[in-house]
Amino acid sequence: MSDRLVAAIADMREEEALGLVREMLERGVAPMAILDAAREAMAIVGQRYQEGRYFLPELLLSGEMLSQITDILKPELARLPEVKRHGKVVIGTVKGDIHDIGKNIVSFMLDVNGFDVLDLGVDVSPEAFVAAIKDSQAQVVGLSGFLTLAFDAMRETVRAIEKAGLREGVKIMIGGGQVGEEIRQYVGADAYGQDAMAAVALARGWVGAR
Amino acid sequence: MGKQLSPDEKREALWQGRLSPKDPQGNALQFQSPEAEKAYRERVQRVKDAIEMEKLPDRVPVTIFPSMFPWAYAGMTVEEAMRDYGKCAAAFKQFVLDFEPDIHWGAAAPGPSKCYEILDYRLYSWPGHGVAPEHCYQCNEGEYMKADEYDALIQDPSGYFSHVYLPRVFGALAGLPMLPFLPGIVEIYGVAFNFIPFALPPVQETFRALFEAGAEALKWAGAIASADAELATLGFPTLLGGFTKAPFDFIGDTLRGTRGIMLDMYRRPEKLQEAMEALTPLMIKMGVASAQMTGNPLIFVPLHKGADGFISDEQFREFYWPTLKEVILGLIEGGCVPLPAAEGRYASRLEIIQDLPRGKTVWMIDLTDMAMVKETLGQNACLLGNVPSALLKVGTPEEVTEYCRKLIETAGRGGGFILANGSFFDEARPENVKAMVEAARKYGAY
Incomplete structure (x- = not known):
């Protein structure tokens, strides 16, 4: 299911992505795992932008999806986890x-x-x-x-x-x-x-x- | 009833009007000297020949299409230029006389700040009103049209503007939504009821602001029109008839905003398409009407959100180009010469946009590789521009001369080219701007 979520976000299917997040939460999938999938999808979006396949609409829509997903998950997460950063x-x-x-x-x-x-x-x-x-x-x-x-x-x-x-x-x-x-x-x-x-x-x- | 003019006849009538200019009373314009008269006609003819691509002009025409540079050059702030209409006009006149471009674009760029203040205009910040005195006004992007308002816009664009959009971007026009639905005044029963709103205090306040803003705009227009008129008598024509927009930019720039329109391409593509189609005839009318009013054939169409990097080629073909092309063809049909400005880079779009009738448009090119543009779009359209603003600001006159020499070689080959800056600029070294103009005289002869 998390693969489906990654694909839905990366392929710009907003409604499906948000539906999947809710469904995963109901089925007891750990919020962290959902967030990880969303981040994996964002990396794919970045990659496609880099390859000249995605442009501004896709960056904006994926950003929207991520913030909506974070909003759904927030009550379930004690705090948003830190991610390792380069600099x-x-x-x-x-x-x-x-x-x-x-x-x-x-x-x-x-x-x-x-x-x-x-x-x-x-x-x-x-x-x-x-x-x-x-x-x-x-x-x-x-x-x-x-x-x-x-x-x-x-x-x-x-x-x-x-x-x-x-x-x-x-x-x-x-x-x-x-x-x-x-x-x-x-x-x-x-x-x-x-x-x-x-x-x-x-x-x-x-x-x-x- | 006179016979209907064909599009080409309408356009030729506008050009002939420019070649034999009249004063405001309708008499033949009195030039200040025979030399000025000769120079004026030569300049118009030179630009006309470059655009129509039928015969070579005597040389490559040159123009400067600046933003606030003329006023920076005069040593005044943009704030001053927006406040003191006489000074604004005088500075512009001096700029044209000092640099001697073949055509100029008028002194309208700064605009009247007092008019915007009276209206409590919120869409822009301007010098002395959220922007430093020496800087140009800038747009405050936002979602001024909500996502669920497409149907309202599509069904009645003018009604949407008067009742929803304008009160949002002008604080002083809060009374507009109380105005009646005008088709309700169709017969006697509709008259009295529909005139009640005009008695309401907020409506009357709005009208007071409109009267005041209108008076200010008229004062300003008088000043800048007199600069145009005097420059004409001195031999310097303008050909700018007005402006219109690509329907995609009309919605994306100041209605839905960049974020709004980009999301709409996924969330409500049909509504967006429908709205662009509804706006297309209005965009055509906006250009054709102002060309007829001013007698100037060129209609400026600044292009924004279709540039390389904003959207994909596929999205450009699907969302951006079809209605823009309709607008361009509609303007041509109406006897205008469309002047789309391809700001930024347009390399990936050249193949798509070259599909236009020959010799009917001028394209302002910013940073796109000019050799590539000449081979594609340039086969059918006159090109204008490509001298980089950065070079004009930090380069040397020698560098500018060399750049222009090469540019004339590439883009000027076979005609269809007007030497100019590629994007609007506020600041530049005057000697660099001078070098650009001189390059056309030095290297531009055919």
Whole structure:
């Protein structure tokens, strides 16, 4: 049955997936086992996205399914179990810019690929990035931006991280809209990524995950 | 009754109107010099030839299609440009005179902030109102249309807008839902009852806001129209007639939001399709009516959620392209020249979108490989753009010149190309923008 659940989620059959979760609970399947199946399915979704078979609709729908399943299971679980993670990534759209579609895809892909993602949202000030890096001890920072104004905001954020004495401890990647190698140099980041797969590969390389 | 014009005749009439421009009184436009008059006609003809792909223009036309760059260049904040209409218009005029593009796109981009304030517009944040003074306004994405409202939208899009959508995105229009159902005023029994709502205080307050916002918009329009008019007398035409949207983006951008529409593709695909079909004739009408009103043939169609990476090719074919294609063909039928802007990357869609009548559209291309675009879409459509915003912001003039030279070689071959930036930009080094315009003169001769 757990195989059927994995397939239902991975193949975007929402109603069937939620029905199966309820049925499994009624039959006494351990909530943890159900959650594991859901996570296995999310990894498949991430894989299919990486292969260019899935896109935004599938990432959003699978995310919806996972959060609905977690809601169903919550009362049954004393606390949500910790998952082993490769490393921590602080991510956000830089100050002045409120675009978040690209950033959300990157967050999703980092999460399903085993990273602990601290998503600061949009219009994030350099100070907020600095504070989050300090608090979380993140090894990787992702700066996102869609508008041309984001180039300067990214540059200011990198400077603020330097000023706070944190630059040595983190790798910084940038992405979004018009970002490329010229902008990476301008901003002073370590790398840029054209898509979410590039972000995952960069983060993996930096934290030494497989 | 005059005879019905064919689509090509309608389009040619718009072009001829541009080639022999009139002043607001309907008399032949008085140019400021014979040189300005000559330059004006040459510029319109150059762009017309590039678009129609029948004969080569004298050289590759060049334009700058910016977002807030003209006002940043003038040293003013976007907030100022949105508040002071005269300054906004003057700065735009100076921008065109300094950079001399073949066509310009008018000074409407900043818009009147006071109008939005009066209406308590919630869909956007703008400078001085949730965004820093020097930044451009940005859309606050959300589910402004609920998932269960498709039927209401499909059955009566205008009624849905007036009674549900507009009051949601404009705080000051809370009285609109109290307005009567207008077809109820079909005969005498329907008159008195249906006029009662106009006596209700919330409705009257809403109308007061509408009068005030309208007056503000009119003041603003006067200022920016005078910039257009003066630029014309100095030899600089605009061809922008208005805008419309792909039905998928119409729903996905500001009604259901990205998350909403993407989930709807799985949860209620039939409703989404039905709504897009219901909106298609309205999207066509929106473009054709504004082209007729302004006398300008180009209808801008910004494309958003069909780009590479958003949805699959299969989903693009099923959900995005059919109604967009209908809109494009409808605009052509109505005598317009559709200008879809393929923001981001469009490589995987080229094969699908190239299926259009030749010489009837202009496509703004952002980051897609131009050699690939030229071989596919570019066989049937004029291409515009592809100079990256990032290069204009952080590159050197030499780099821009070199990029444009190569671009003209690739995309300009055989005509059907207008040199321009590929995406909207607020910030750039002015010398880089200048280098782009000069490249067309230096390398663009046919």
